[in-house]
Amino acid sequence: MTQQDMGLDWEEDFQRLTPSQFFRKNKQMLGFTGKIRSLTIVFHELITNSFDAAEESGILPDIDIELKRVDKEHYILRHKDNGPGIPEDYITQVYCTMFAGSKFRNIQSRGQQGLGCSGCVLLSQMTTGKPAKVISCYKKNDEIKGVKMKFQMDVKNNTGIIMEKEEFHCEQTGVCIELQFKEVSYSLAEQGAFEYIRRTMIGNPHAKITFRDPTGHKYIFKRAANVVPVQPKEVLPHPKGVSADDLMTMAQNTKKKRYSSMLTSSLSRMSAKRVKEIAEMTNIDMNKRPKAMTFQEAEKIVDSFKKMKIMAPPTDGLIPIGSEQIEKGMKQILKPEFVTTITRKPVTYAGGVSFIIEAGLAYGGDSGRLVNGQKKSEIMRFANRVPLTFDAGSCAITEALKSIDWKRYGLKDLENTPLTLFVNIISTQVPYLSTGKQSVSPEPEIVQEIRQSTMKLARQLQKHLRAKRAAKEKEKRSKVFEDYVPVIIEEAAKLGETDIPEYQEVLAKVTKRALAELLGEKIEEEEEEEELDAIIMEELDEHGYVVDSENSSLNFEEEDEETEE
Ligand SMILES: Nc1ncnc2c1ncn2[C@@H]1O[C@H](COP(=O)(O)OP(=O)(O)OP(=O)(O)O)[C@@H](O)[C@H]1O
Ligand SMILES: [Mg+2]
Structure with a gap:
């Protein structure tokens, strides 16, 4: 050989x-x-x-x-x-x-x-x-x-x-x-x-x-709603979300003649004032031609972004489905006994990519799925309105929902309840885990948002189930009252050897008031909200998530301090 x-x-x-x-x-x-x-x-x-x-x-x-x-x-x-x-x-x-x-x-x-x-x-x-x-x-x-x-x-x-x-x-x-x-x-x-x-x-x-x-x-x-969703706008990348390599690519492809104009035209929230600050921090001449940018310079500029306070990315590029529309969709398909939905405010992951979480919870009716004659819960995962059917195990949505302590909301567990949970993540860049686009990367900020929104919905369900139970109980007790009072009145009349008085109308009024007082579990709405927030904070803390998303490590300035150029 x-x-x-x-x-x-x-x-x-x-x-x-x-x-x-x-x-x-x-x-x-x-x-x-x-x-x-x-x-x-x-x-x-x-x-x-x-x-x-x-x-x-x-x-x-x-x-x-x-x-x-x-x-x-x-x-x-x-x-x-x-x-x-x-x-x-x-x-x-x-x-x-x-x-x-x-x-x-x-x-x-x-x-x-x-x-x-x-x-x-x-x-x-x-x-x-x-x-x-x-x-x-x-x-x-x-x-x-x-x-x-x-x-x-x-x-x-x-x-x-x-x-x-x-x-x-x-x-x-x-x-x-x-x-x-x-x-x-x-x-x-x-x-x-x-x-x-x-x-x-x-x-x-x-x-x-x-x-x-x-x-x-x-x-x-059939259509449940007759409006075409508002067309999302293209958003420029946020400085906190770009890498030195991204900046190099921008520099190679831009038509602008200077670093300064390239930065203001390729990134969001970049003003002339900001560019001046970068020049001072890095000692880089911002009048140079972008094609000449070196990797070291790009690294220095990205480093300066990290140190700066920059307003959060614009969010008009994100168009959620909207909680009303989700409710319509869920009602049309699931015909549930109870449904509640939520669309959260935009927040960011990975430093500067905005996203919105929307969630819905349907209970009863056709909600859940039938497994061997038993109703189980079903999780419907969506990204930019697209159902994600596979690779559920590795997905941020599954991780977030499984990490919630469902017993706190009066449910035995998540698995054995006839409910459908809907979660949709809206973003210009959904962090998919593979080219098959079937699961979302469990970025901490995304998991946190899903948990918060779903816990709010779970609380609404708990209220509904409580009210339902109370109503049943009320009916039962009222029945007892209505059954026995006439007997007592009639027997008393017999004993007193008098005529049976006309009591029906009075009884109806009395039962209504007496029962309202007897069963009135009136919990003030505000108190409930406070209690819910406390639970959410406690749960997030337990799981080691950043509790205050506005003041997380991202260091964004308040929205109204600066306007987009
Ligand atoms: N039904 C259609 N009507 C009009 N344009 C279409 C249609 N289907 C595809 N296209 C065009 O073809 C392009 C390629 O589609 P393709 O599904 O391969 O990729 P994509 O939708 O851009 O991204 P992804 O791979 O994530 O689906 C789209 O970007 C769009 O411009
Ligand atoms: Mg496609």
């Missing part, structure tokens, strides 16, 4: 993978593991894209999905939306190029990575070898253009190959995609595609979805 046979043959062995080649080998990283899960992820990617696209154009999403079974584990999926459509020149990039898209901005959207729908096309091609079919109707120069396309993914080059193309006339904008899949399975289980749609409707009461399942049954999930 020669030396060359034994070692690495650089000419032969050294390769460069395109993202598509990488994900072809690692499809589990896109969430495609298991037959049920793979199909749910496909639904998820296509639905989130349709929602993002429609909302960005101010359209109320209306989606039509049809899933046909060709054979066991072989399906054809047709997904049609009423969004703005995709211009012809971008269709193969959208569906065949990985890491390509319009959402690499600091903006709140469901998509973030430019991987979703190309991942679906890849899975379809890998399992069936069939091409994708897309119909797109889009506006061009005030005219609606229509194009039908059949294409395949060129994995080696991370692009698409068009096989057929035909232009046609259409009236309304939107996209319709048809893909075939094998080795997937449609299921009604908690992790199946149907449940995914059901949950989607809770987080998106403004949408309409029509779904025809493989048996031909048509489900229409």
Whole structure:
């Protein structure tokens, strides 16, 4: 054996993978593991894209999905939306190029990575070898253009190959995609595609979805609210949230001619006054050209950000669902006996990324899930309105909910109560734990916010259950009163040898007042709130969380001390 046979043959062995080649080998990283899960992820990617696209154009999403079974584990999926459509020149990039898209901005959207729908096309091609079919109707120069396309993914080059193309006339904008899949399975289980749609409707009461399942049954999930969510604005990164590497990237890509203008135009809360302070702290000339920035300089500047008091990031870039809308969604889907919801104020994690936590709690009715004939609790996790169905164990939401002492709120435990807990995190940068986007990183500030909001809801439930119990008790006692008083009066009349007096009207009045006094467990609202705050503080303290989020280590100035430039 020669030396060359034994070692690495650089000419032969050294390769460069395109993202598509990488994900072809690692499809589990896109969430495609298991037959049920793979199909749910496909639904998820296509639905989130349709929602993002429609909302960005101010359209109320209306989606039509049809899933046909060709054979066991072989399906054809047709997904049609009423969004703005995709211009012809971008269709193969959208569906065949990985890491390509319009959402690499600091903006709140469901998509973030430019991987979703190309991942679906890849899975379809890998399992069936069939091409994708897309119909797109889009506006061009005030005219609606229509194009039908059949294409395949060129994995080696991370692009698409068009096989057929035909232009046609259409009236309304939107996209319709048809893909075939094998080795997937449609299921009604908690992790199946149907449940995914059901949950989607809770987080998106403004949408309409029509779904025809493989048996031909048509489900229409109606809109519970008729307003398109306000479009979130793009927010510039906050100085406290950027690293030296981020700053270097900004310096390389900016069109600005000086450090000073680059800083004020690329970061939020950066004024000329602030730049002057940085110059004094670092001794760096702020008139230099950004392209000349060294890593050491970037480090020094980032260091000075840390020492400065900077106002919290602007929050108009975050648009929550809103507690009223969540309530509508939960009522429509769960028909609960009791529901309570909350939308918290924006706060930050990792130094400067804003987020909002919203939560809802539904009790009774169709809340919870049925396991072997027993009602259990269910946790519905959402990020930017998208249901997260998998990887629950590692998620900040699960961690926060499990860490609450539910007994304090009169519940036996979380598991065995017929309730549905809804938690949604809204952010321009949701810290997902993987490219599959199914769980949120348990950043301490996020866990803390979820705990606080859910504890407030749990307290409301406790009040409801107490009132319900008291009402039952009242009814029972009132019944006793009503049953015995007439007997006593009649017997007394007999003993006294007089006529039975007219007592019904008086009795009704007396029972009402007497019982109110007897059972009146009137606890002042204020007292309850104080008690609740004390419990929350105590629990947070026990778990080692920062209790006062406004004065945490972030060192933000008060909102009204400075205005955005
Ligand atoms: N139904 C649609 N209508 C209009 N545009 C779409 C539609 N679906 C996808 N797009 C466009 O294609 C791009 C790529 O979509 P893709 O799902 O691959 O990535 P993404 O949504 O940007 O991020 P993520 O990987 O996190 O889903 C989107 O950014 C959007 O610009
Ligand atoms: Mg997407």
